[in-house]
Amino acid sequence: MNKKIKLIMNIVIGIVGLAFLLMLIYMITSFEYAGREKEDPLPTDLSVFEYKLKHKAYNEILSTYYAQRLSELSAPEGYEDMFHVAEYTHAAFMSEIYSTKGDAGKIAANASKRETIKKTLGKYAYITDEVDDMLK
């Protein structure tokens, strides 16, 4: 009887010891994340951004942009290009409204804003033509 109890306890010690080791590793790796001020960026979204661009789904780029702006005042790391594209798209969209409204001040301010954003687009500069075409 005693031998059986000892055997069972030895097995339990083995299992708990293993769990202890795993927890130790889990805890050691967790210190890397301790005291973060912001959540980690999701780099996987970049490929999704390219996919959306490929399909001219600017609505979805804007959707991601607005969702980000709910908690971010500026582009988080890795999202800079997406922010610039979305900002240009929004500015282009608003230009039509200001034109219909006939607000010369806003038209001029919007045109200036678009030119500024264009300079930040880099390899995505081609989207300006695409967006302008879609808004015609």
Place this chain on the structure above:
Amino acid sequence: MTCKNCKHTLGPEDLKCPKCGAENPFALQHAQNMQQHEGEFSKTEKEVEAATISIKEIGTRAVIIIALLIGSIVMYMISVHNYADPHPEVAVQKDAVKNAAAYADEMDGYLRAGDYMEFMNFVYGHDIQFVNADAYDRFYYIQPVAKDYYECIKHLEYMILRSDDPDYFDSLNTNISNFCMYFDSFCETTKNAKTREKNEEYQKFITDMEEEIRCALMGYCSMDDEAFETFMGLSQAKKAVELERILRHE
């Protein structure tokens, strides 16, 4: 006790009579009994000893198991605490209260520039709760209008700038539905704000937002003044049907 042979007095442990050498049956029986008892005593002693050792070993093992379990639980709790998502919103909200006067002035700047979308982006980005600071009181009536304006423009953008790929996910109906809901809300909040807002400058901003929504619909949905007025008179569901007809070019 005496010897049966010579009647000499015998001790209880004298196996033989020291005088005649005759055997003492009582002492022999006694010696046998003692031998048997000693064997039994020794056996019991060993059993007790074994049981004591066994309890000690089991106790040691139990202590090891408990220590390992407590250690594992403590480490798990530390890890969960370290991996937990941060809550920056609490600090952001405190910041919005602390800098309420400066932020309210900045918000006025966006309104004066006519950038109502950026006004709302600023509100959301700073997680401004309008009831938390007196400096935000002046936005009491204009803020709901700006919020609905923001939603209307946002959903109109989603509708106009959708992918032209027929195989791509089509969210037009959802966006139309959302737009119509926010458009009706915008009309309601605008009407309310116009009658209650005392600040003349803000009155102008409200009228400006109203005008821009009208221009957005006219510009992007090919409506003239008459069509817009008719559209305004439709129910929410009929507005959605009308927008779908226009945007799908049916």
